[in-house]
Amino acid sequence: MERDGIFAGDDPFEIARQWLTEAEASEINDPNAVALATADADGLPNVRMVLLKEIAENGFVFYTNYGSAKGQELDANPQAAMVLHWKSLRRQIRLRGNVTREEGPKADAYYASRSLKSRLGAWASEQSRPLDSRATLMAEVAKVTARKGPNPPRPPFWGGFRIAPVEIEFWADGAFRLHDRFVWRRETDDESWNIQRLNP
Template identity: 45%
Template sequence: MNEQNSKSLADRRIDYSQASLSEADTAADPMTQFKRWFDDAINAEVPEANAMSLATVSKDGRPSSRIVLIKHFDQNGFTWFTNYASRKGHELSENPYGALLFHWIELERQVRIEGRVERVSDAESDAYFQSRPLRSRLSAVASSQSQPITTRDALEARYAQAEQQFGDHPPRPENWGGYRLFPDTVEFWQGRRSRLHDRILYTLDADGHWLRQRLQP
């Protein structure tokens, strides 16, 4: 990158001005507050408002992140589905803590979430798997996620083999299912002018109560 391009990149910025966030604006429970903001994102037709970054850490301390889609949230936490044998699955088996990030740039908002992660029940994984489109179910059967494969043609051949073997009724693979993150930290970030952003942090205390505080930007 030449000096001119480097300078133009450093100068790229947006001064956020759409909204503000005060302690009085937020609910006492972060899941209630999250639902408000998630509904706002849906109503604003933010593209893939259900997309979130999932960060995990291996046993030797190396972090990795990727985009996954949230499939359910409630007072118990945040749920997504994936291949248990994937890199994120291996890392969660070694270190069962994760971090989520929702970034709704159209609303100048972020939500950061951290907590312990557990697998959901087989019954919950079965129910969601059967609700997926047929092609997505066949792909889950055909793909050994995160494992090397020689060519795209080899991957397509595995899909065709699964389609021929199972037709319209592919079973849920044993290594495919859901995870749920039980939050102990949730931060709501609202962009503001001059980089004086609003940040409201919820932390779960030892008695199971949520504490709120404002952070400096």
């Protein structure tokens, strides 16, 4: 099967990293913005934009409040799907797989790399829960600032999620809607990928 140019290689994580690097040079805002789809315990789907923070050797990692709607949905049903779409490059990557929490030193390091206001905001926001006014939120930020000081630790309710894909599809726009699509599939992390070209 012919796979050259932007599709060349046998490691889909490396191809995804290369595409993201190219997008960083061409996308105006947030080239790492992704649509994340989850489902609750009853199977009702939900989708929202989040920022992808790492394409690791075996997963795609983002961070959030574990008590948020997405955090609760992933705890109840630890499977998710994600789409990275770059309009400037006319490319997208779709993936789906199993989800685990990204906690410990990696989460601590990422949290510490964020701006102080973002770190304090993570403590102050009860993400996804009702809020009566912005003034209430800002008052909570002030209280947290006074309590936690200039170097707050990572909250125990805040950290990462890693999607370990069982399927990754790379799509590139083609003339007359004759797009190029290749999908990598496997059932477990220790299996080899099965690679297949798909009809547009």
